[in-house]
Amino acid sequence: DADVTQTPRNRITKTGKRIMLECSQTKGHDRMYWYRQDPGLGLRLIYYSFDVKDINKGEISDGYSVSRQAQAKFSLSLESAIPNQTALYFCATSPASYNEQFFGPGTRLTVL
Amino acid sequence: AQSVTQPDIHITVSEGASLELRCNYSYGATPYLFWYVQSPGQGLQLLLKYFSGDTLVQGIKGFEAEFKRSQSSFNLRKPSVHWSDAAEYFCAVGATDDKIIFGKGTRLHILP
Numbered sequence: 001d002a003d004v005t006q007t008p009r010n011r012i013t014k015t016g017k018r019i020m021l022e023c024s025q026t027k028g029h030d031r032m033y034w035y036r037q038d039p040g041l042g043l044r045l046i047y048y049s050f051d052v053k054d055i056n057k058g059e060i061s062d063g064y065s066v067s068r069q070a071q072a073k074f075s076l077s078l079e080s081a082i083p084n085q086t087a088l089y090f091c092a093t094s095p096a097s098y099n100e101q102f103f104g105p106g107t108r109l110t111v112l
Numbered sequence: 113a114q115s116v117t118q119p120d121i122h123i124t125v126s127e128g129a130s131l132e133l134r135c136n137y138s139y140g141a142t143p144y145l146f147w148y149v150q151s152p153g154q155g156l157q158l159l160l161k162y163f164s165g166d167t168l169v170q171g172i173k174g175f176e177a178e179f180k181r182s183q184s185s186f187n188l189r190k191p192s193v194h195w196s197d198a199a200e201y202f203c204a205v206g207a208t209d210d211k212i213i214f215g216k217g218t219r220l221h222i223l224p
Contacts, residue, residue: 103155
């Protein structure tokens with residue numbers, strides 16, 4: 001079984017809809033991250049969390065919100081989706097500072 | 113501010129040829145450096161990492177990288193590429209606040 005899972009894997013939605021992307025991990029890591037990948041732009045950090053009570057904004061948090069429901073679960077929400085949020089979204093976990101991050105398989109989101 | 117530059121957006125090599133992917137970083141202290149690979153439709157997988165010690169780092173799948181402080185570089189090498197190495201490669205540096213900053217990626221194409 002995969003250590004970091006993301007649901008859904010693909011989603012097509014319309015402008016203005018609320019969308020939630022979910023991430024679960026069985027690695028027991030405290031640190032979790034949400035990234036967005038766009039062609040030619042690499043990965044950009046949206047939000048990150050070091051534990052259930054610690055949530056931090058990343059480079060591009062506008063238009064997004066997150067919830068850390070438990071150590072193992074970290075959800076990303078788009079309150080009112082817009083077309084330029086069409087991208088590939090990755091969740092990642094890490095055991096400690098500056099350590100390797102373990103990535104989920106990604107969610108491909110299309111906003112029409 | 114910390115940053116990572118991958119000068120080559122695309123690289124094409126013949127199967128069996130040697131490979132070098134370039135990475136330059138900007139960071140004031142001793143950096144934590146990573147190379148990740150993303151195969152089509154997949155998440156990112158760590159190839160290798162440098163934290164300290166020997167500046168030549170061995171990774172998975174026959175890859176190695178050399179940390180050169182004087183050149184602020186961490187180039188990835190492989191002596192003989194296989195068709196299965198076709199993927200996108202990301203260099204990354206551990207930054208302040210326990211984040212990792214990714215380069216924009218280099219897409220590797222393999223000619224038969």
